[in-house]
Every structure is written in structure tokens, then in C-alpha cells.
Amino acid sequence: MGQRESQQQPSQHQPEVTRRNVLCTGAMLGSAALAVQTAAAFGQAGDPRDRPAAPDARVRSPKRYDMKKSINMWAFPYPDRMSLGECFALAKRAGFDGIEVNYDLKDDVSPATSASKFQDIGKMAQDVGLGISGLCSFLFWPYCLTSNDQAVRTKGLELAGKMIRAAHLLGTENLLVVPGAVHIPWYPQHEPVDYTVAMQRATHAIRELLPQAERDRIYLNVENIFMNGFLLSPDDMNRFVDAFESPWVRVHFDTGNIMKFQFPEHWIPVLGTRIQNLHFQEFTKKGTDVSIESFRPLLDGTTNWPAVMEALDAIGYRDYLTFEYFHPFPHYPEALIYQASDALNRMLGRST
DSSP states (O other), X not given: OHHHHHHHSOOTTSOOOOHHHHHHHHHHXXXXXXXXXXXXXXXXXXXXXGSOOOOOTTTSOSSOOOOEEEEEGGGSOTTTTOOHHHHHHHHHHTTOXXXXXXXXXXXXXXXXXXXXXXXXXXXXXXXXXXXXXXXXXXXXXXXXXXXXXXXHHHHHHXXXXXXXXXXXXXXXXXXXXXXXXXXXXXXXXXXXXXXXXHHHHHHHHHHHHHHHHHHHTOEEEEEOOSTTSSSOSHHHHHHHHHTTOOTTEEEEEESSTTTTTSOHHHHHHHHGGGEEEEEEOEEOSSSSOOSGGGEESTTSSOOOHHHHHHHXXXXXXXXXXXXXXXXXXXXSTHHXXXXXXXXXXHHHTOOO
């Protein structure tokens, strides 16, 4: 009995084969096979949620651009519903790096503003963590530097000189300059000016302003407008800017102003390193309107922003991208500011 019984007893080192063991072993083998298949599908083992997602061009630019975000004050309900300080604080909360302020005949930034007040405004921006990306003004239209009226031209030069000083006191190095116009569709008081005459007067105006700009170390950044019938191509702009043979005469390139008939990504390589500052304006080619109403919030238009960003990167541009828009939202105006910041993040390849 002893030998036969020992053969029938299970070994201490061999697990008993039962239905339960077989089922459990099969389940474990199935789980292991599934894990191997999953790891192969994702290229490596582990939970795919623990790994960073691959860049998705539908979400934001797959490429990160080293440029700064700015916004023009015209996008805010200033001064009717927000103070200058509230605008600065909102821009910072929304994630902007800088803000562009506007020079007018009244309010905080005007001919009546004292030197100390300009310095206080610059410090206020600095204290909330914003740079002042530039100084801009609508006054170049009613006081056009190429007007047929000598008194208008004289007043325009006087105001432009005050803008140079204001920019210096605010702590920015950029002044947007509109050197003249043949025609101003949105300002019917302006009498059309012969192109050759406009060129002569615009050249004279910049030469008059240049010594002060050089002393105060302020760039006179000539903006492309297109709808004013002046400087209609990048080659025209280059010839105009280069004629002054001064590092203080540069270009303020506006992406939207040429969009009706041209494309910003075509201008940027030609203007090259002359571009000192930028307006990012969105424009839609879907309509026939050529007025200010054709400008849209960022990404709500037909601008090829990936091509624009690549063109800017190719010329080595690393400064401010300033969103310009003329219609603050009448209700919940913060929404526009946050939307613009989010859109710029996506263009720059930043986290949203």
C-alpha cells in the first residue's frame, strides 16, 4: 500500500490542478497579453494618460514661438466703463505681457498730461507686470501730415513731437507713425492729395521729427495702412523707410490693413528686419466691406496665422504681437480680452 499511496498523493511542490486554478491562470494570461498589446499600441508600457499628448495642430501651434503678447487699449471699454488701471490689471490677469496705449486730445494720455503723470502711468504698468509695447494715436488722421492745409500739417507735427516725448516718459521705445495719406475714406474732411505731393510732405515730416526721436531714443515706426492710398506695397515701404538712413525709422507692420487685396505672410519676408513692432488685426475676406467693420476678433477671419507666424520667425522677430480691435464688447467686455489672449497662446504654441 505504501508505494501506491505515495504515487497518488500530490507533490508538495506541484500545485493541484483544479478547475478554479485553470480559470484563474487563463484570466491572468489573458490580462498579460492584453497589457502587451496595449503597450505595443502606444509604443511603450504604462498608462497613456501619464504621458504628454503629442502636439495637435487643431489645438495650438505644434511649434513654440518666442514672442510676446500685447493688446491695444482700444479693445477695452476705456474710459467710459474702465479706468486705465483697471485695463492694465485686466490685461495682466488675462495673460498679456504688454499693452499699447493710445494718445488722444483728452483723458490720461494726452497733450494735457504732465511729465510726472506719464511716468506714473509707465510705473503703474510696470507694477502690475506689463511692458508698454508702444504708443499709438488716431490723431494722425484729423491732423494728417500730408494734408493740403498747412495749418493741419503744422498741428500734426506739433502733436507728433509731443507723442515722441510721451513715449519716452512712458518707458516705451515705440511710436506708431502714419506719415501721410492720399485719401482717408473714414475722414471725409480730408481733401485728396496727389501721390507725389504726399510723398514729399511725408518725407519732410519724418525728417522734421527724426532729430527729436534720436535724442529720446524712440523708433518712428511707419505703419502700412493701404486704405489711405499711400505706401501700397512692401517695396514702397522699404524705399520710404530706407531713404532716411536712420536706425530710428522702422516699420510698424499691421497684418489686417492689407488683407483685402494682399496677404501679410507675403509682406513680412520683404520688410524683413525693418519690422520693429506689430499689430495683429484679424480680417475677413468673405465680405465686400472695406471699412473698419471687416476687422474681427482673432481667429474669426481668413488670416493664415500659421503662415504669418512662420514668416515672422524666419526673419528673427521676437518682440510684441499686439492685438488691435476697435469694438469693446458692450456686455461682459472681459470676454474679448481673454479670447484674444487665448488666441495668441494658440498661435505661439503656448499652453491654453
